[in-house]
Amino acid sequence: MTKEIQRFGKAESFYDTxxxxxxxxxxxxxxxxxxxxxxxxxxxxxxDxxxxxxxxxFLSPVGCAVFAYYYYDTGNIQCSHGRAPAVATGVKRTVKDxxxxxxxxxxxxxxxGMTEIMHAANRGEPITVFFINNAIYxxxxxxxxxxxxxxQKTLTTPFGRDEKRDGNPLGMAEVMNALKAPIYIExxxxxxxxxxxxxxxxxxxxxxxQVDGLGFSFVEILSPCPTNWRMTPVDSRAWIDQQMVEQFPLGTFRNIDKEGEHTPTSEEIQPLDDHALIEFLTSDSNIPILREDPLQQTQRxxxxxxxxxxxxxAGELLATCGMMEHLEVSWLPSYGPEMRGGSANVSVTLSKDEIGSPLIDHPNVLIVMNGPSLDMFEPLVCPGGLVVVNSSIVDRKVERTDVQAIxxxxxxxxxxxxxxxxANVVLATTYLSLSGVIPLQTLKACIPLVLRKREYLEKxxxxxxxxxxxLENTN
Known part of the structure; x- marks a missing residue:
């Protein structure tokens, strides 16, 4: 439902002052x-x-519009330089309305932010992007x-932009139009x-x-910058018509209403069910036993x-088990440039509720495979948490008394x-056996999905x- 607004006066979506x-x-x-x-x-x-x-x-950028949150009486987020499409993706997927x-x-x-806008557009994120093109920082x-x-002369091109030195200007509407997913580009x-x-x-x-849930929309707007163009406001508008429009032709590049295109929504795309997925990946008809009891506590x-x-x-294995059990899952790796010997860790969240962030500062489950990892993360475990230690390599005990150590x-x-x-399979099995958050039958069914070398499956x-x-003989 739309409503009429006053022809004159300030929009209700602006603050009064x-x-x-x-x-x-x-x-x-x-x-x-x-x-x-x-x-x-x-x-x-x-x-309005x-x-x-x-x-x-409203997502404000780093740039001249950085203070938009002082003006718009709406939800506001001030984003890191170029990262607004990534933030927009997170907001839209979390608060779908x-x-x-x-x-x-x-x-x-x-x-x-070229990477962020390209991938958001390519995924067809159902957001609205207003791109203000004034041809200058x-x-x-x-x-x-x-x-x-x-x-064009600028602070860094005092003799004018040169094609051989600086390349050609980017036509972002044309770039967006090269992607399949966007539904409206102008x-x-x-x-x-x-x-x-x-x-x-x-x-x-x-x-x-966006209100209609159609998909990704992109509007590029040629806008004057009299101060940095060294022009009067009147001359700057004439320069848009005389110079910028020649470089950036105006018009509609894509319009689903006019062209009759259709981008399927996530609700229309039917994923493989669990049985079909396992058949596809492993040619194995064994279906994991789904959980009978709800997850009592989010596993961080x-x-x-x-x-x-x-x-x-190991993290991927636990995350796959969580997905197979219809839990909300996140998997976030962190590792250095070394293929072997460098430090590595992964954060996995298993939850019955939507996950706001994949970051885990204070885990309630810590699985350590070497001594430095225990030194680094033991102080961060939540009180009452579980610490599973690879005692083949770690030569000390957990010092804290307010956690359970295995x-x-x-x-x-x-x-x-x-x-x-x-050894990672041993530790994953130990955690699931002690916590009971995932049936062990599910773990066995997920092993061939993650640890894909067939010659090692039986082992x-x-x-x-x-x-x-x-575990049975030592407890």
Whole structure:
């Protein structure tokens, strides 16, 4: 449901006063003639018209628009340089009803954040991106940007941008149009009343597409920067029409309503069920036994050791078990450049609820495969947590008395079973056996999905049984 807004006056989606300039202030921080104020006013009016103020999250960039959170009476997040599409992805996937706006400049989006915008667009994240192209780095003094036209003089190109030295300017609307997933792409301008009217319609359409759940929308807006262009506000708008439009033609590049395209939503894509997945990956018809009891406590697991010990594989194994049990799962590795011998750890979260962040600062489960890992992470374990220690390598005991410590000669058990490199399987089995969070039948079914070398399959399964025998005989 949309609503009409007043023709004159401030949009409801703006604060009444702009405290950035002092208490009770009504002026923004933008330079005279800057296009940001005009564009942001149109965005606020579209938010009002669509009735989405209470669920809009506005992502501010590093750049001239960095203080937008002083102006918009909506949800606001100030993002690291270029990272707004990544933040937008996290917000949208976590709060699916949110209307997420990524507002970015040319240096922010096409320079620092090229990776983030490309992959968000390629995934078809259902967000709205407003790309402000003023062909220059505005906030930092007027350096050449990825969109600076050939011949344009800037702080870093005092004799003009040179094709051989600096390359050609990037046409981001064209780049977006090369991807399959975006559903709406348009380039417009704020150089004249006529173009402002067209831009207003594009902004409204891009937000409406998100309200309708259609997919990724991208609106590029050619905007003046009189201060860094060394022009008057009037001349800067003429320069857009005379110079920038030649380099960046205006128009609609993609419009699903007009072209009849359709991007399937996640609800329409039917994933393989558990049986089909296992049949596909392993040609094995054994289906893991699903949990009968709900997970009582979120498992925040940290596994650490040397590179080459199978630390990341152990984490992947536990994460796969969690997915097979229909739990919410995250898996976040951390390792140095060394293939072998360097430090490595992985954070795994298993939860019945959605996971807000994959980072684990204070695990309630710690699995350590070497001494340095115990030294580093023991102080961080939550009181009452579980610490599983590979006593074949770690030569000291856990010093804390407010955690449960289990010692198991994982490397020896794996070596005796004929596969010394599988100490990680011993430790994973120990944790699951003691905690009961995942049925051991599920662990056995997931081993061929993660530890994919067929010649070792029987040995890995044998190690599970050897570990259970050891635990039974030592308790």
């Amino acid at each position: 702009y405290e950035r300039k002092g208490e009770g202030s009504f002026t923004t921080h933008y330079c005279p003639g800057c296009g940001h104020g005009t564009i942001q006013k149109m965005i606020a009016e579209a938010i 018209a669509l009735g989405i103020q209470d669920r809009t999250v 949110a209307i997420v706006i990524s507002y970015q400049g040319d240096g922010d989006l096409a320079g620092i 505005g906030m930092t003094g007027g350096q050449m940007a990825p969109t600076t036209p050939l011949g 380039r417009c301008a704020v150089s004249s009343p006529k173009q402002i009217i067209k831009t207003k319609k594009a902004i409204r359409k891009a937000l409406q597409a 697991i940290k596994i650490s050791g040397f590179g080459g010990q199978g630390v990341l594989s 010692y198991i000669p994982a490397t020896e058990i794996a070596r005796d079973a004929g596969l010394q490199s599988a 890995n399964l044998k190690i599970v049984e050897k570990t259970l025998d050891y």
